[in-house]
Amino acid sequence: MKTDLVEIFQTIRAGLQPYATQGYTVHENSENGYDLFSEKNIELDGEKITERFFAGVYINGDAVEVKVNTEDFSTENHNLSDFGHHQAGLKISALDDTKLKEVETLVEIVHANFKEKEWI
Incomplete structure (x- = not known):
């Protein structure tokens, strides 16, 4: 199990990076x-929309936050933290294979929603 926030961040970022080749643009890429x-x-x-947040991972205090766009679907009953502005996700302070799979599945669901809505 990983408990170092930088290691957790880097592991989750590595899982997000392939989406940059699937129609998304990197806005922030820092440590x-x-x-x-x-x-x-x-x-x-x-309303004309020129950019739409998809997903992100951030070190914030004593946790790593994984945020996804929730604009067009309900996050109730999914145990997600509300980050405001149509963003919800997970706060992670320890990462094992099960939690990593949960993150990957969450991002895949949001990606499928973006494709269905033709937002990418």
Whole structure:
């Protein structure tokens, strides 16, 4: 089990990085933050959107936060932390294979939602 925040961050970031080749753009890539956005120009309910947060991982205090876009689906009953602005996710202070799989599955679900909505 990993308990070092930098090691947890780097492990999760490595899992997110392949999405950068699937239509997402890296906005932050630092020692304590990595995030991806869709920059596909779309119009939704008459509003033009040029970028949309997809997912990110950040070291914040005593935990690593994994944030995903929850704009178009409910996060209730999923035990996710609400980070505001249509973002929810997980706060992780220890990472084992089960928790890593949970993170990967969460990101895959959000990616599938982005593809279905044609946001990427």
